[in-house]
Amino acid sequence: MRALALYTVKAAALCLLACAMAHAQQTPSLDDLNALIAEDSTPMPSFGQREILDIAGILAFLTLALISFFKKSKPLKYLTMVCAVGYMGFIKGNLVSLVHIFGLVEFSFPIFQYNVSWYILMIFTIASTVLWGRVYCGRICAFGAFTQLLDQIVPKRLRFELPRHIERRAIYVKYVLLASTIGYFSLTHDKFIYKYVEPFWMFTLNGTTVTWTLVALLLLTTVFIRNFYCRYLCPVGAALGLMSQLSVFRIKRWKQCNTCKLCQKACEWGAIQGPKIAVSECVRCDDCEILYSSETKCPHWLMINKKRLKQTLAKFSSAAT
DSSP: HHHHHHHHHHHHHHHHHHHHHHHHHSOOOOOHHHHHHHHHHHHOOOOHHHHHHHHHHHHHOOOOOOHHHHHHHHHHHHHHHHHHHIIIIIIIOOOOOOOHHHHHTTOOOOOGGGGGGHHHHHHHHHHHHHSSSSSSSIIIIHHHHHHHHHHHOOGGOOOOOOOHHHHHHHHHHHHHHHHHHHHHHHHOGGGGGGGOOOGGGGTTTOHHHHHHHHHHHHHHHHSTTTTHHHHHHHHHHHHHHHHHHSSSOOOOOOGGGGGGOOOHHHHHHSSSTEEEETTTOOOOOSSSHHTTOTTTTTTHHHHHHHHHHHHHHHHHHHHHH
């Protein structure tokens, strides 16, 4: 019994000694506390000239995009697209991408201090989509701007439009790609899948033989079917299309839109079907808005002007009698 008791006392003493040593390791010393205080008092890194120019550049470009959007001016719109390709594409290489959607899935975001311009672009994209719809797709995205500018160069005789019954189904492919890539990333955490799904990396001029071949085939298809990738394959466009269902300020429709097909024929995105506009497919390109505000083309204003003319003639005739 005495031996058992002695063994128990020794074991208890060893346990107490181990706990004391562990506590000593976990408890910071006075020097450790002073080091932490010094680290906390270290000022945050300030913006350098490069960061300031970067922020000024993105703000200037987004301001131009908003001015062109509100002015409904085609020259300004095309100027914005040229700037999107040059500045957002080749200079910055900063586009809304699947990589950012993957970051949202993981709830992982870059450090604000070093990525202010990135946050400005993301906030602008979300806010503009909720307010007006896919404005980003229409004039901010460098690849979308590139294909729209390409469409202005390619002869119209080369264009081919998908049959309507096929197009109605083809627009859902991008939603399938969005769900598939998010599912794949959730299982593998492989972000590099984006290079095989979206072509935005091409502005960095950094790709493999396989990815460059895919981009070449995509651009060749775009020559014949305008805005092919944006309309049918873009997962980012699909995500913004879903978000645009919440848009507050939508395009006006007149009573005459029930029978008039003028805007529907002018829409390069297939977003207009009779009186209805599919907000998830509309990129606010201005074409229909310019038409329905034209007093010389839109039947709504033609009927109003005709009615005004009749009223004016009636007044003159009654005054003459």
